[in-house]
Amino acid sequence: MYKQKAEPGKQCQECQSFTVNPSNAAAGTCFGKDVVAEGGCMFFKAKEANAEAK
Numbered sequence: 310m311y312k313q314k315a316e317p318g319k320q321c322q323e324c325q326s327f328t329v330n331p332s333n334a335a336a337g338t339c340f341g342k343d344v345v346a347e348g349g350c351m352f353f354k355a356k357e358a359n360a361e362a363k
Contacts, residue, residue: 311342315349322346325354 321327321337321344329337335346 311339311344311348311350313345313348315347315353319349319353320346321348321350323353323355324349325356326352 315321321339322329324339326339327337327344327346328339329346337344337346339350
């Protein structure tokens with residue numbers, strides 16, 4: 310279930326499934342659905358720490 314606001318540390322922008330919108334960092338998509346970066350859901354999965362280093 311998607312929520313517009315998530316608790317800190319479990320926001321869409323910190324999830325593996327989130328793809329940021331290049332023209333708007335506050336928005337993006339998750340499995341083809343429009344979401345906001347601060348949103349969240351019960352399927353949250355944190356990005357891997359070393360994924361940024363690639």
